Every structure is written in C-alpha cells, then in structure tokens.
Amino acid sequence: MKHKKRLYYSTILILLVLIGSFLYFKPAIKTMVVNEFRDRSYEKLVGVYDEKKEVPSDVIDNVKHISVKWKSFALSSNKKALQNAIVENKNVLITIETWPSFNAESTSVLDEVLKGSYDKEIKALANVVNLSKGSVFVRWNPEMEVPVKQYPWQYQSPSTYIDAFNYFSGHLKKNAPKVKIVWAPTGYPGDSEFWPGKNNVDLISIVLGSGGEKLSNIYPSDLSDLDNLRFKLHRLRFMDKPVFILSADGMGNVKKTDSILKKIEVERSLYKNTIYSTENLKEPFVNTQIRKNLVLGVFDPMKKLIDEPEIGVEHIFVDWGEIQQGEFVKKFNEVIARKHDVILTMEPWKSSSNIEDPNVLQSTLSGKYDKEISKLYSVISSVKQTVYLRWAHEMEIPIHRYSWQSQDPVVYISSFRYFMNFLKEKPKNIQRVWGPAGDRGSADWYPGNDVVDYISIAIYGLPDKNITDENMQEAFSNIFQRKSYRMRFFNKPIFITEFGVKGSEKYQDKWLIDAAKTIQNNKQIFGVCYFNLYDNPKAWGHIKAPDWSISKNSLKKFSSELKQSFTLK
Known part of the structure; x- marks a missing residue:
C-alpha cells in the first residue's frame, strides 16, 4: 500500500514538474x-x-x-x-x-x-x-x-x-x-x-x-x-x-x-x-563578349619585366601635375618607343603645386582642368598604338585614399562622361575604360554603354591589411568570380588592369597558375596587366606595404600557361 502511495505522489510530482517546465519554457518552444x-x-x-x-x-x-x-x-x-x-x-x-x-x-x-x-x-x-x-x-x-x-x-x-x-x-x-x-x-x-x-x-x-x-x-x-x-x-x-x-x-x-x-x-x-x-x-543581362587573343601587360616602373617578349602593353598612372610639368609626355613616349600599347590611368588629383583638389570631380565639370585634358588628348591621339584610357579608378570604395572616392555617384558619372567626351569625336586608337575595383556597389558608378569600351577590375591576393601569412591570401579565381559577377549588368569585355600577389616565388607561381586557368576559362577577359611593384606605403599606415613584384621566371611560367589555350597579342 505504501508503495502504491509513493508511486502515486511521485507521478503527481513528475506531472507538476512537466507542466511547470512546459509553462516556463512555453515562449521558447x-x-x-x-x-x-x-x-x-x-x-x-x-x-x-x-x-x-x-x-x-x-x-x-x-x-x-x-x-x-x-x-x-x-x-x-x-x-x-x-x-x-x-x-x-x-x-x-x-x-x-x-x-x-x-x-x-x-x-x-x-x-x-x-x-x-x-x-x-x-x-x-x-x-x-x-x-x-x-x-x-x-x-x-x-x-x-x-x-x-x-x-x-x-x-x-x-x-x-x-x-x-x-x-x-x-x-x-x-x-x-x-x-x-x-x-x-x-x-x-x-x-x-x-x-x-x-x-x-x-x-x-x-x-x-x-x-x-x-x-x-x-x-x-x-x-x-x-x-x-x-x-x-x-x-x-x-x-x-x-x-x-x-x-x-x-x-x-x-x-x-x-x-x-x-x-x-x-x-x-x-x-x-x-x-x-x-x-x-534591357534584360536579360548577358555578357556575349568573346576574345580572339589576349593582351598581357605590366605596371613596371622599375623596368624589370617590360622588355620580356610576352609583354604587349604597359600601364602608367598620370596626375594633373605630370601633365603640367611635361613628365607625362616623357613617360608616355618611352612606352611608345618600346612599341607597346598603353594603359593610361588618369588620377585627377595633384597639380604641380602638389596640393590635392578635394572637389576634383566638380572642378573637372566646371572646366578647371580643360587645358590639361586637352594636352593629354593631343599626345595620346597622335600615335598608332592603342591607348586604354582609364579615369579616376576604384571610385566605389568607401574610403578617402583618393579625392574622387566616397563621392556622389551622379557627380562621378558626369565627370567620367565629361572627360571621355571631351573631344567631339573619339580618336580611333583610344579605348575608354571604366575602372572600379570591383567591390560592393560598383554598378552604382557605371557611366553608360556609350562611353565605355572596356571594364577593368583589380585583383590582389591580400584580402586584409593585417594578414602576414602568404597562404591566407585569396585565390585569383575566387576574387574574379565575385567581382565579375558584380559586372553582370554590362555587356562589355573585361580588362584586369591591376592584379598582384605577395609572398615567396613558390607561392606566387601557384597563385598565378590559378589566375591563368581562370583567364583561360573566362572568354570575356580581353587583357590582364600585372602590378609589378610594392603598393603605396602611405595607404598602409604603420603596416609594411605589400610587395607584389614577381621574377622573370614567374612571368614566363604564367604566360606559358596562358599560351596553352590562346595566343598573346
């Protein structure tokens, strides 16, 4: 009898505990x-x-x-x-x-x-x-x-x-x-x-x-x-x-x-x-561009790779001051003398006074730099080589490395169109390049099909400034997939005007082979240009700026991999 009573009260207690638990946990359940x-x-x-x-x-x-x-x-x-x-x-x-x-x-x-x-x-x-x-x-x-x-x-x-x-x-x-x-x-x-x-x-x-x-x-x-x-x-x-x-x-x-x-x-x-x-x-948005051959180039101010036979184009960066002082003409003519095409990135900030114009986009639209723009066009339109003209790059990144970043996209687009339409008729040797980094929100800055011949993006292995381990860098293929996807509204060929990787030669070779395979598989890529120098130390603060430079041997391995599926121009 006592056993039955104990069992009865135990059952009641268990039921009460269950009911209490249910009521307590009811909101979570x-x-x-x-x-x-x-x-x-x-x-x-x-x-x-x-x-x-x-x-x-x-x-x-x-x-x-x-x-x-x-x-x-x-x-x-x-x-x-x-x-x-x-x-x-x-x-x-x-x-x-x-x-x-x-x-x-x-x-x-x-x-x-x-x-x-x-x-x-x-x-x-x-x-x-x-x-x-x-x-x-x-x-x-x-x-x-x-x-x-x-x-x-x-x-x-x-x-x-x-x-x-x-x-x-x-x-x-x-x-x-x-x-x-x-x-x-x-x-x-x-x-x-x-x-x-x-x-x-x-x-x-x-x-x-x-x-x-x-x-x-x-x-x-x-x-x-x-x-x-x-x-x-x-x-x-x-x-x-x-x-x-x-x-x-x-x-x-x-x-x-x-x-x-x-x-x-x-x-x-x-x-x-x-x-x-x-x-x-106009939907659907489809990129129908298919290359016939590939342009391979370098940004190489130390002149370590520019004489290699694989190179067909050189990248130079120019500001207002260099145009005003004549340095641009010298720099440009040196490339032309080597019988190379030119990627010319116009960085519209510093004048000969070396003072940055914080309102450079508005100043461009107001005609402040018309003299410099006119001089630029007179030089680049007088040659037979192709000039890939790129204006105020990486505009979409929300920082203040350049005075044209973190600005109103309507003002940026207007300045791009002003610059590219400066001459009533575009010279036949000039190809107009719109050059975002390829980051989030790039499409907001697209200036229009009528003033863009190529889209350029930048691909660097280092995803974060604080990374020192070379193996923590991101693969070219992953970065390209993400950045090219952001260009899906635009039916334009892609020119990767900047790319680079830091680290040992062994790691760089591995990264570049992945890059070559990605380029082979993506027919909308018409050109690539390696950034063969260290980055600007001022942009990295107290952190040592990465050195993207590669050896001649690494360049040859990269170009050999590319040649397996198509010819270099």
Missing part, C-alpha cells in the same frame, strides 16, 4: 515550432516611386503591413489572424521571414526553401491571398544585402538567395496569380547583386532608417534625407519596377517623402538620356 503573425505598422509605407503609374493611387493611405515568421519545423500557425488581416483590409503588405526552428548557425534557410521545407506554408499563403478582394503585396526575406547578422538569410551567396527567391515567388504566383511579389532590399550598396530578374518581381521596396543599416558602419550614415533616398533609388536604376518606400521606427512621413521625390524627379529628368536612360533596363 513557441518560437521554435509555431509560425508567428505580427503587426508590422512600425515599418510604414510613406511613398511610391512609380514612373509608369502602375500602383493604385490609394495604396499609400490605405495599406495594412503585417509580417509572418515561418519556421522550418512549424507544428502550427496563426492562419486565422492572417486570413482576417487580408479579408478585412483592401490592401495588405505581407513581409514573410523564413527562419530555422533549430541550429540557426548551421542551417541555411535559403537551402531549406529550395528543398521544399516551406512548400506547405507557401501553398497555405496562396489560399489565403486568393480570398482578398483588393491588392496583396508580398515581401520575402528583406534586407538581404546588408552585411550584418540580423537575419539568417544575410551574409549568403547572392546566387543562392536569387534561386530561393525565384523558387518562393514562382510557387506563390502559380497558386495565387494575382499576388504582387516585392523584392525587398533596404537600398544599401550592393543590393543589385541580389536582383533576381524582372520575371518574378512586380515591385521593389526599400527602407529608410532600417535597423540592419544602423548596425553596419561601412558606408557613411550622415546623409541628408534627400541624399539618403536619392542614393537608394539610384542603386535601382537597372530595375524597371515601381518602388515602395518604407520608413522604419516612425522615421519619415508621406508629405515629406513626396516633397523629396519631386526633387529627385527633377534631377532624373536632367539625366534621362544618360545616367537614367532606358538603355539600363
């Missing part, structure tokens, strides 16, 4: 296995940029914003709340977030989407959307381009994100044809890398004052409201879709946004045939 429905009115629609007037005029003042957080192992969802929101509101904006139920660090929610883990939720959403008598706009996994770890789909491969987005969009559209799919970057530099293409997108949304953007300190955050919105819209100039403008945390309002949009429209009308030309909107 719920976050893992229950799809969450939330009001998202804190992220308010305050404007629509819609040149073609495709969005109904009543949407701004009459839209309910809600969010649904899907779990990969959800046991239940608040379907009724979602259904009520859709039925009771004429226009609904739904933000869908896909989260893993467990092991957030090791689980890729994008891969889970592609595996079909959320198919049940997509179909259920479609069924509810079909009940609406108004407009339903669906955003999916927003702010994907911001380099922070706020959401599990950030810091992911753009191609994987695009595949998952198109999977979600395609399945939802199939079951709910009237739904409007919204691609949802915040408008941060690099958003274009995640553009999934026009076929599965109806609208775009951007966010003013997003939490993720505040967590990142890579780019300037002290912009005026006008410039902040202007730059965000500028980054979308290759996408022909209306744009929802959302304001997070109560920042901004409809009246203020409308006033700013009117100012932006005025600027855009001034550049409607150039920077904001409809030429930008």
Whole structure:
C-alpha cells in the first residue's frame, strides 16, 4: 500500500514538474515550432516611386503591413489572424521571414526553401491571398544585402538567395496569380547583386532608417534625407519596377517623402538620356563578349619585366601635375618607343603645386582642368598604338585614399562622361575604360554603354591589411568570380588592369597558375596587366606595404600557361 502511495505522489510530482517546465519554457518552444503573425505598422509605407503609374493611387493611405515568421519545423500557425488581416483590409503588405526552428548557425534557410521545407506554408499563403478582394503585396526575406547578422538569410551567396527567391515567388504566383511579389532590399550598396530578374518581381521596396543599416558602419550614415533616398533609388536604376518606400521606427512621413521625390524627379529628368536612360533596363543581362587573343601587360616602373617578349602593353598612372610639368609626355613616349600599347590611368588629383583638389570631380565639370585634358588628348591621339584610357579608378570604395572616392555617384558619372567626351569625336586608337575595383556597389558608378569600351577590375591576393601569412591570401579565381559577377549588368569585355600577389616565388607561381586557368576559362577577359611593384606605403599606415613584384621566371611560367589555350597579342 505504501508503495502504491509513493508511486502515486511521485507521478503527481513528475506531472507538476512537466507542466511547470512546459509553462516556463512555453515562449521558447513557441518560437521554435509555431509560425508567428505580427503587426508590422512600425515599418510604414510613406511613398511610391512609380514612373509608369502602375500602383493604385490609394495604396499609400490605405495599406495594412503585417509580417509572418515561418519556421522550418512549424507544428502550427496563426492562419486565422492572417486570413482576417487580408479579408478585412483592401490592401495588405505581407513581409514573410523564413527562419530555422533549430541550429540557426548551421542551417541555411535559403537551402531549406529550395528543398521544399516551406512548400506547405507557401501553398497555405496562396489560399489565403486568393480570398482578398483588393491588392496583396508580398515581401520575402528583406534586407538581404546588408552585411550584418540580423537575419539568417544575410551574409549568403547572392546566387543562392536569387534561386530561393525565384523558387518562393514562382510557387506563390502559380497558386495565387494575382499576388504582387516585392523584392525587398533596404537600398544599401550592393543590393543589385541580389536582383533576381524582372520575371518574378512586380515591385521593389526599400527602407529608410532600417535597423540592419544602423548596425553596419561601412558606408557613411550622415546623409541628408534627400541624399539618403536619392542614393537608394539610384542603386535601382537597372530595375524597371515601381518602388515602395518604407520608413522604419516612425522615421519619415508621406508629405515629406513626396516633397523629396519631386526633387529627385527633377534631377532624373536632367539625366534621362544618360545616367537614367532606358538603355539600363534591357534584360536579360548577358555578357556575349568573346576574345580572339589576349593582351598581357605590366605596371613596371622599375623596368624589370617590360622588355620580356610576352609583354604587349604597359600601364602608367598620370596626375594633373605630370601633365603640367611635361613628365607625362616623357613617360608616355618611352612606352611608345618600346612599341607597346598603353594603359593610361588618369588620377585627377595633384597639380604641380602638389596640393590635392578635394572637389576634383566638380572642378573637372566646371572646366578647371580643360587645358590639361586637352594636352593629354593631343599626345595620346597622335600615335598608332592603342591607348586604354582609364579615369579616376576604384571610385566605389568607401574610403578617402583618393579625392574622387566616397563621392556622389551622379557627380562621378558626369565627370567620367565629361572627360571621355571631351573631344567631339573619339580618336580611333583610344579605348575608354571604366575602372572600379570591383567591390560592393560598383554598378552604382557605371557611366553608360556609350562611353565605355572596356571594364577593368583589380585583383590582389591580400584580402586584409593585417594578414602576414602568404597562404591566407585569396585565390585569383575566387576574387574574379565575385567581382565579375558584380559586372553582370554590362555587356562589355573585361580588362584586369591591376592584379598582384605577395609572398615567396613558390607561392606566387601557384597563385598565378590559378589566375591563368581562370583567364583561360573566362572568354570575356580581353587583357590582364600585372602590378609589378610594392603598393603605396602611405595607404598602409604603420603596416609594411605589400610587395607584389614577381621574377622573370614567374612571368614566363604564367604566360606559358596562358599560351596553352590562346595566343598573346
């Protein structure tokens, strides 16, 4: 009897502990296995940029914003709340977030989407959307381009994100044809890398004052409201879709946004045939360039490699002062005398006074340097050799190494076009080169198909200043894949006008063989030019500047590898 009593009380105690534990851990359990429905009115629609007037005029003042957080192992969802929101509101904006139920660090929610883990939720959403008598706009996994770890789909491969987005969009559209799919970057530099293409997108949304953007300190955050919105819209100039403008945390309002949009429209009308030309909107974006032979060159001011038979082009850098003092003519003529073509990078900063012009782009546009530009063209157009003319390179990097960096992209583009169109007719021997580093946000600075013959990018093995171990450098192939992908909007041949690797000769040879194989496999590469010198010590502060120099033997191994599949020009 005592044994039965003890068993009875023990069972009661265990049940009480289980019930207590369940109640205590219920919120945590719920976050893992229950799809969450939330009001998202804190992220308010305050404007629509819609040149073609495709969005109904009543949407701004009459839209309910809600969010649904899907779990990969959800046991239940608040379907009724979602259904009520859709039925009771004429226009609904739904933000869908896909989260893993467990092991957030090791689980890729994008891969889970592609595996079909959320198919049940997509179909259920479609069924509810079909009940609406108004407009339903669906955003999916927003702010994907911001380099922070706020959401599990950030810091992911753009191609994987695009595949998952198109999977979600395609399945939802199939079951709910009237739904409007919204691609949802915040408008941060690099958003274009995640553009999934026009076929599965109806609208775009951007966010003013997003939490993720505040967590990142890579780019300037002290912009005026006008410039902040202007730059965000500028980054979308290759996408022909209306744009929802959302304001997070109560920042901004409809009246203020409308006033700013009117100012932006005025600027855009001034550049409607150039920077904001409809030429930008031609999809699909495919690079059809195929080389017949390859140009191999060097930047080699110490003259260690320039006489090697493989070399066909030399790279020189020129500033205003060198043109003013005649040093440029001497430098240029030496290359011409060696019967080499020339990559000429115009660095428009220091004059003969050796004082940097902090407003050099605006000064160029105002005509301050017309005399120097005229002199430059008179020299380079008088020869038979090809001159690859490159203006104000690496403009997209958000630093102040050069006075044309961290500037307004519209001003940069205008200065590029001014410089390249300085002569009424382009001399036949001049090829115009647009030269970003190939970093995040490069596309924002593209000056237009009509003034670009080649795109150049820079590939250096060292990914970080503080790395001293040569083996920690990144492979040429990896860097090229990332940087060339960012040029996917432009059907132009690529000229790698700067590349280099530091370290022992054995390591450099290994890195260069990988480079040669990458060049062989990518027919859109028309030229490569090795940077055979140490980098500028001033740019590295207290850290020793890397020396990219290679031996003649390394150059021969590299060129021999290249010759296996095509001839050098």
